Every structure is written in structure tokens, then in C-alpha cells.
Amino acid sequence: MKFSIERGVLLKAVAQAQSVVERRNTIPILANVLIEAAGGEVRFRATDLDIEVVDRAAATVEAEGATTVAAVLLNEIVRKLPDGALVTLTDQGGNGRLSIEAGRSNFQLATLPKEDFPVMASSEYEASFTALAPVLRRLFDKAKFAISTEETRYYLNGVYMHVAEGDGGRVLRCVATDGHRLARIDAELPEGAEKMAGVIVPRKTVNELRKLLDDDEALIEVSVSETKVRFVTPSITLTSKVIDGTFPDYSRVIPQNNAKRLEVDASEFAKAVDRVATVSSERSRAVKLSLEEDRLVLSVNAPDSGAAEEELAVAYGDERLEIGFNAKYLQEIANQVDRENAVFLFNSSGDPTLMREGDDTSAVYVVMPMRV
Template sequence: MKISIERAVLLKAVAQAQSVVERRNTIPILANVLIEASEGSVTLRATDLDIEVLDRAPAMVEQAGATTVSAVLLHDIIRKLPDGALIELVDDTRTGRLQVSAGRSNFSLATLPKEDFPVMASSEYSANFAAPAKVLRRLFDKAKFAISTEETRYYLNGVYMHVADGESGRVLRCVATDGHRLARVDAPLPEGAENMPGVIVPRKTVGELRKLLDDDDMEIAVSVSETKVRFATPDMTLTSKVIDGTFPDYSRVIPTQNTKRLEVDASEFSKAVDRVATVSSERSRAVKLALEDDKLVLSVNAPDSGAAEEELIVAYGDERLEIGFNAKYLLEIASQVDRENAVFMFNTSGDPTLMREGNDTSAVYVVMPMRV
């Protein structure tokens, strides 16, 4: 194999690949990226056996071939080479080394046989559809903060992507919850997704997927089966196993009887919560919300370090209410609001609270209160 490729192009492809690779591996080949060169392009493939990422990049190919080399090491080398450099990769089969050269810099890297590299088995996908990158980005970005990190409740360690009944018909829905807060985000149902099986997309996959979704004008090809999900652009394909478990019936925890309505400027609310929570050494310290006629008083009382209080002018016309929340959860939910105002719907100080953006119900959030 002998190829020449621009540094920026190779760096982007290797960066995608090495982020999938696990740093600590008992199987040496899993630390490597598979480089395959054919006419006019080079393909880089990396896997941790649960996720496989495949990146295609244009290159000048003098001699086709394939080899595997340490993904992290190759990324570090390319990252440190000067901008605009033309990089030459030569697989020396006699020495079993990959020669990397750019200008006066030369590196000789150990390789492993390409035959040892595991390729994820292709799956028969039961649903194939296309969705705009910005639609998928909104679905996953607004839901992922609520993904559970508890390994014992493994079925909550991802985003549940499925087809559901929305207010105006069938929708593509993403839901995540950790038992303390929940996010439910809807988007119009793409053509071809009607019979899609519901799948739980793992947390690591959600993080890797974000890198595909930066270009608003890009259409993402999505394929779903009972065991795998695949997201593809012309240059990159991300394939992942899904979590083998049953996502709980989340509709039971979304309150429908909450009638006390608070409307507040989302940005001002976030800043005020952040300020009063400063006196608490623990970020999980409860922030108390005291509501009465068009007034909200936020307060924190931390016996070890002090107390804080801040008053906001809001729209609230119901009976007086005092309720406490984990400050971190409040900040994360408020940060999801793209519009100016956040609307909170309360019942009592012991019941879950619903939050949405103005009157838009395509994204709703639920947060459990704390005792204060």
C-alpha cells in the first residue's frame, strides 16, 4: 500500500476512528485502525466490537492495499504534523511496518495483520429511512442529558428511539431517563420509518453519532434492526449494537394533571439557579423554589457554608407553592430551552414537575422534586 493524503483530511478521519477505540484492550487488534486503500480513496475502520465506525476520504493511491496500525498513535502523529502537510503512508510488507512521512518527518509504526481485524457482521435492517442531520441532532441532543449512568439499570444507559403517537399523528421519538429526570423529544416521522422497531441506542453511540450531525444540510441514512442501528453519510458510517433490554413505560411518569403554571425567562432562570447554588459545596444540593403572585424566590441553605436567595419576576397566578429540586437537574433541563421562555407545570411539592418550551409540546421534560 502506498498513498498520499492531505493532513486535514486524514486527521478528521483518524480522529473519528480513534475515539471509538477503547484505551485499555485485552485484544491488541482492537487498539488498531484498519486502513484500506483502493482507487482514489482510503477507508479507515475502527471498532470496539459494539460500535464500528467507517470513514472514507479522498487520497492519491499509488498502490492499493490494507494494514492495521495503532489508532491513538497514528492520531497523535498526524495531529502534531504541520498544517497543510501532504502525508505519505507506505505499508512495508518486508518489515511489517507502516512508514508515515511528511516533509522532513518520518515515522515507522508497528502493524498487525489486516486478516485479524474483526468486521462487524452485516445485519438485515427492517427499516431504512433518511432524516435531516439537524432533526436527528435535536432529538438526541435534547434527550441525552437524562441518560442513566447506573450500570445495574443497563436498559436506561441509552436513548430509546421509536415510533410513537404524538398530538398530531405518528412521530419519531427519543426518550431518556435515569429515574430522577426524563426527556421526551418528538420529530415528524420520516418516510420509511413507520415499521421501525424501537431500539435503545447506547450512550457511547449517541456521543459518536453527534460527530456525524454537524452539517445542517446533510441527510443521514438511518437503518434499524432489532439488534443494530446504522447512521450513514456519504463519507462516514456508524454501526452500533443496541442495548438488549426493554425500556420502561415512560408515559406513566409524565404528569397530565399538573395545573399550576409558571412561565419564566429560561436564561435568567438558569443564571439565578447557578448563582444561588454557588454557596453549596455539593452540586446536588436542593434549590428551593417559593412561588406566589408573579414572583419566584430561589433559595439555598447550606449549613456548612451559608445561604443564598434570589428573586425573579415571573408569570404565575396560582396558589402559593414551595418545592425543591436538585440544582444540577434544574440547570440541565433549563439549558435545553432554545426559546426565550420556559414553562413549568406543577401539581404539589411532592409530585413530578413538567417543563416545556412555551406552548411547544414536541419536547417535554420531567424532573422529580427533592425534600427541602
């Protein structure tokens, strides 16, 4: 195998592959990337047995072939090569070495046989549809902050993507929750998604997928089966197992009758929460919201370190209310708001609070209160 490729193109492909590779694993081949050169392109394939990413890049192929090499090491080498360099990779076969040449630099890396590399079994996908990258980006970006990190409730360790009934008909919906906060994001249902099974996309897959969604013009092909989900861009294919579990009935958690309405500048609110939370103890991070007509006072009282208070002008016309929240949760929810104003809907100091962006109901957030 021998091919030449521009350093920037190679770096993009290798960086994508090495991020999938698990740093700590007991199977040496899983630390490697499979490089396959054929025709006028090179494919870089990496897997951790749960996710597989294949990145295709244009290259000048002199001799076709395939080999595997340490992904993280290859990424480090390519990253340190000069911008614009032409990189030539050569595998003689038989000597267990991959040669990397760029200008006056020459590296020899150990290889492992391509036959040992595990390729994820193909799946029969029950539903396939296409969506613009910004649509998928919004669905996953706005939901992922609420993914649980608690391994015992493994079915909450991802984003639940499914077809649901929205205000104006059926929608493509992403939901994530950790039991303390919940995010529910809707988008127009793409053609072909109607029969899609609901799947829980794992946290690591959500993070890897995010790297594919930066191009606003890109059309992403999504295929879903009961066990796998696949995302295809013009140059990258990301295939992942889905979490084998049942996502809870989240609709029971979303309050329907919260009538006390607070409207506040989302950016100012997030900054004010951050400021007053500075003095709170790291363990609880509790912030109290005291509401009365058109006035909100954020306060923290931490016996060990001190107290803080900040007042904000808001739109609020209901009875006086005092309610406490984890400062981190409040900030994360407020930071999801793309519009100027965030609307909070309260019931009482002990009930879940609903938050949305202005009058837009396509993105809804729920946060549980704390005792303060």
C-alpha cells in the same frame, strides 16, 4: 500499500476512528485502525466490538493494500504535523512497519495483520429512512443529558428511539431517563420509519453520532434492526449494537394534570439557579423554589457553608407553592430550551414537575422534586 493524503483530511478521518477505540482493552488489535486503500479513496475502520465506524476519504493511491496501526498513536502524530502538509503512508508488507512521511518528518509505526481485525457482521435492517442532520441532532442532543450512568439499570444507559403517537399523529420519538429526570423529544415521522422497531441507542453511540451531525445540509440514512442501528453520511458509516433490554413505560411518569403554571425566562432562570447553588453542599445541591403571584424566590440553605437567595420576576398566578429540586437537574433542563421562555407545570411539592418550551409540546421534560 502506498497513498498520499492531505493532513486535514487524514486528521478528520483518524480522529473519528480513534475516538471509538477503547483505551483499555485486552485484545491488541482493537487498539488499531484498519486502513484500506483502493481506487481513489482510503477507508479507516475502527471498532470496540459494539460500535464500528468507517470513514472514507479521498486520496492519491499509488499501491492498493491494507494494514492496521495503533489508532491513538496515529492520531497524535497526524495532529502534530503542520497544517496543509501532504502525508504519504507506505506499508511494505512483511516488515511489520507503516511509514508516515510529511516534509522532513518520518515515522515508522508497528502494524498488526489486517486478517486479525474484526469486522462487524452485516445485519438485515427491517426499516430504513433518511433525515436531515439537524432533525437527528435535536432529537439526541435534547434527550442525552437524561441518560442514566447507573450500570445496574443497563436498559436506561441510552436513548430509546421509536415510533409513537404524538399530538398530531405518529412521530419519531427519542426518550431518555435516569429515574430522576426524563426527556421526551418528538420529530415528524420520516418516510420509511413506520415499521421501525424501538431500539435503545447506547450512550457511547449517541456521543459518536453527534460528531456526524454538524453539517446542517447533510442527509443521514438511518437503518434499524432489532440488534443494530446504522447511520450513514456521505463519508462516514457508524454501525452500533443496540442495548438488549426493554425500556420502561415512560408515559406513566409524565404527569397529565399539573395545573400550576410558571413561565420564566429560561436563560435567566438557569443563571440564577447556578448562582444560588454555589453555596450548596455538593452532595445534595438542593435549591428551593418559593412561588407566589408573579414572583419566584430561589434559595439555598447549606448549614456548613452559608445561604443564598435570588428573586426573579415571573408569570405565575396560582396558589403559593414551595418545592425543591437538585440544582444540576434544573440547570440541565433549562439549558435545553431554545426559545426564550420555559414553562413549568406543577401539581404539589411532592409530585413530578413538567417542563416544556413555551407552548411547544414536541419537547417535554420531567423532573422529580427533592425534600428541602
